[in-house]
Amino acid sequence: MSTAAIRALPRETLVNAVLALALLAAPLIAQMLDEPFYVSLATRVAILALAGVGLNLALGYGGMVSFGHAAFFGLGGYVAGITALHAFEGSDFMTWPWSVGGSDQLLVVWSVAAVVVALVALAIGAISLRTSGVYFIMITLAFAQMIYYLAISLPTYGGEDGLSIYLRNQLPLGDSNDPLTFFFVCYGLLLAALFLSARLVAAPFGVALQCARMNETRLATSGIAPFPVKLTAFVISAVITGIAGALFADLNGFVGPSMLSWHRSGEIMIFVILGGVGRLFAPLAGAALFILLESLIGGMTDRWQLFLGIMLLAVVLFARGGLIGLLAGKVRHD
Amino acid sequence: MTEALLELKGLSKAFGALKASDAVDLTLMPGEIHALIGPNGAGKSTLIAQVAGWLHSDAGEVHLLGRNVSHWSVAARAGLGLGRSFQVSSLASEFSALGNVLLALQAREGGAFRFWSPLRGNARLRDEAMAVLARVGLEDRAELPVASLSHGERRLLEVALALAIQPKLLLLDEPMAGLGPEGTRNLTAFLRGLKEEAAILLVEHDMDAVFALADRISVLVYGRVIASGPPEEIRQSAAVREAYLGDSLC
Numbered sequence: 001m002s003t004a005a006i007r008a009l010p011r012e013t014l015v016n017a018v019l020a021l022a023l024l025a026a027p028l029i030a031q032m033l034d035e036p037f038y039v040s041l042a043t044r045v046a047i048l049a050l051a052g053v054g055l056n057l058a059l060g061y062g063g064m065v066s067f068g069h070a071a072f073f074g075l076g077g078y079v080a081g082i083t084a085l086h087a088f089e090g091s092d093f094m095t096w097p098w099s100v101g102g103s104d105q106l107l108v109v110w111s112v113a114a115v116v117v118a119l120v121a122l123a124i125g126a127i128s129l130r131t132s133g134v135y136f137i138m139i140t141l142a143f144a145q146m147i148y149y150l151a152i153s154l155p156t157y158g159g160e161d162g163l164s165i166y167l168r169n170q171l172p173l174g175d176s177n178d179p180l181t182f183f184f185v186c187y188g189l190l191l192a193a194l195f196l197s198a199r200l201v202a203a204p205f206g207v208a209l210q211c212a213r214m215n216e217t218r219l220a221t222s223g224i225a226p227f228p229v230k231l232t233a234f235v236i237s238a239v240i241t242g243i244a245g246a247l248f249a250d251l252n253g254f255v256g257p258s259m260l261s262w263h264r265s266g267e268i269m270i271f272v273i274l275g276g277v278g279r280l281f282a283p284l285a286g287a288a289l290f291i292l293l294e295s296l297i298g299g300m301t302d303r304w305q306l307f308l309g310i311m312l313l314a315v316v317l318f319a320r321g322g323l324i325g326l327l328a329g330k331v332r333h334d
Numbered sequence: 335m336t337e338a339l340l341e342l343k344g345l346s347k348a349f350g351a352l353k354a355s356d357a358v359d360l361t362l363m364p365g366e367i368h369a370l371i372g373p374n375g376a377g378k379s380t381l382i383a384q385v386a387g388w389l390h391s392d393a394g395e396v397h398l399l400g401r402n403v404s405h406w407s408v409a410a411r412a413g414l415g416l417g418r419s420f421q422v423s424s425l426a427s428e429f430s431a432l433g434n435v436l437l438a439l440q441a442r443e444g445g446a447f448r449f450w451s452p453l454r455g456n457a458r459l460r461d462e463a464m465a466v467l468a469r470v471g472l473e474d475r476a477e478l479p480v481a482s483l484s485h486g487e488r489r490l491l492e493v494a495l496a497l498a499i500q501p502k503l504l505l506l507d508e509p510m511a512g513l514g515p516e517g518t519r520n521l522t523a524f525l526r527g528l529k530e531e532a533a534i535l536l537v538e539h540d541m542d543a544v545f546a547l548a549d550r551i552s553v554l555v556y557g558r559v560i561a562s563g564p565p566e567e568i569r570q571s572a573a574v575r576e577a578y579l580g581d582s583l584c
Contacts, residue, residue, distance in 0.1 A: 199449070199450055199452075200449055202452035202453065202454065203448055203449050203450055203451060203452060203453060204440045204443075204444070204445070204446055204447075204448045204453045205446050205447060205448060205449045207433070207436070207437055207440065207446075207453045208437065208440070208446035209446075210426075210428075210429075211426045211429070211437050214426045214427050214428055214429070215424055215425065215426050215427065217420075217424045218424050218425060218426050218434070218437070218495075219409075219426075219437070220407070220408040220409045220412065221386075221408065221412055221418055221424070221495075222409075222412060222437055222438040222440075222441050222495070222498075222499060223409050223410075223412035223413040223438075223441035223442065223499055224409055224437075224440075224441045224445060224446045225407055225408075225409035225410070226409075228446075228447075229446045229447075232447070331428075
């Protein structure tokens with residue numbers, strides 16, 4: 001592309017491209033400098049950003065302030081952990097009415113995670129979306145807490161101690177134990193989710209979803225019932241976050257109740273808000289900033305969240321468009 | 335006899351002891367403008383909400399195009415051909431005027447469950463949306479965000495959005511509100527030209543507009559229809575004069 005053609009692009013597209021390339025470059029450079037820790041750090045950013053991409057669909061575009069997305073993140077993680085456990089032990093997940101064993105294949109894990117999370121999100125959404133505002137926030141939180149305590153009360157799967165994944169789940173091609181390969185997998189899924197979001201948001205579905213955020217009355221009056229649109233978006237959003245959870249468990253080789261806790265819900269929400277609510281690449285910008293703060297300032301002081309808090313305050317008070325808004329200007333609506 | 339587009343049968347709604355609408359019978363025939371008038375608090379807004387589907391009635395039935403839609407959702411009634419405008423503009427505030435019309439058009443074009451192709455990329459739909467805007471004279475304002483339109487322009491956009499769903503009948507809740515004399519004159523002329531395309535149930539406080547437009551007028555007082563008939567008859571009715579005592583009906 002010529003420089004003139006690049007200049008003609010909207011600024012937000014450029015900012016997004018730079019962010020995506022920076023995340024791609026970071027682990028490559030780290031690998032060259034033989035700093036494996038930073039490869040794993042970049043993988044964390046990609047995974048948490050993916051979780052945020054899921055939430056952004058519900059929160060940013062649909063105006064559904066879910067404070068329970070950790071439930072989907074953690075469920076995805078537990079699916080990865082439980083299938084790996086049974087594959088490792090050679091035991092069955094259930095024997096009646098038919099026998100279901102474990103699996104150590106990532107493609108299987110992701111598919112199962114997607115189905116499980118979709119079903120749970122369908123149930124949670126169908127009930128929660130009958131409320132709105134503060135009640136919606138609280139009811140999604142309540143559901144997430146129920147799942148949190150359920151996980152704690154399951155000794156078979158580690159209870160409070162969680163579950164170790166001794167062997168990372170495998171890919172059909174390539175070695176998922178290689179840190180850089182695993183990064184590329186996470187990065188690829190992140191880009192795929194971003195692309196999917198971009199298409200969804202511009203399609204009739206996304207336009208209806210955004211209208212549901214601005215004015216449900218207008219949507220219904222146009223002949224489109226808001227509830228099914230919002231519920232579908234909620235489920236898609238949950239599935240994306242759930243897949244991120246499965247990746248996160250495989251990255252850490254561990255899944256525990258902390259993945260389901262409300263702190264995690266808040267963290268995913270912070271990525272979206274720091275990056276800029278309803279901006280496509282906000283979760284990536286937010287997650288990257290979050291992880292950078294955590295590892296840079298967190299290396300100097302345990303009180304690094306104080307700085308995070310100040311930054312969050314600044315964004316909420318002065319820069320409603322978040323990081324992306326700061327870099328790319330106000331949102332352009334059609 | 336031609337079939338009524340809209341027929342209300344004994345429609346009632348009470349809020350506690352207050353009967354907001356009380357056994358209302360009302361019809362809207364093809365090609366007519368039926369005005370609904372009444373003093374403040376007479377229950378006009380409640381009745382509109384019952385017809386559009388926002389409020390569930392305690393008793394009675396709403397028939398739309400010959401079908402009993404009493405338990406249908408707002409969206410389903412709109413899908414059947416019920417267009418409406420609001421007393422206070424109700425728009426998708428961050429979208430442009432064009433974006434609002436496109437949204438209204440998409441319901442008829444296959445609904446919201448299309449996930450891949452951009453709505454904006456549909457040139458045919460876009461042309462149709464521009465044509466709808468042109469009907470109310472907003473084609474030059476198409477790309478502006480709704481928030482930067484004037485009050486009058488937003489009122490016109492409301493009407494355009496009601497038209498965009500290709501309605502069989504229109505429910506217009508005070509479309510003239512806040513328009514000023516010239517705006518009211520223009521909209522009056524526009525609505526007169528519209529009634530062959532879609533019959534109109536008109537709630538309006540501007541009595542000049544009502545008597546200039548309406549083929550029939552129903553008067554609502556304390557939730558009851560106390561009089562219904564051609565404008566001349568309503569003008570002469572003693573009961574109506576009493577209800578409007580001190581008001582500027584004549």
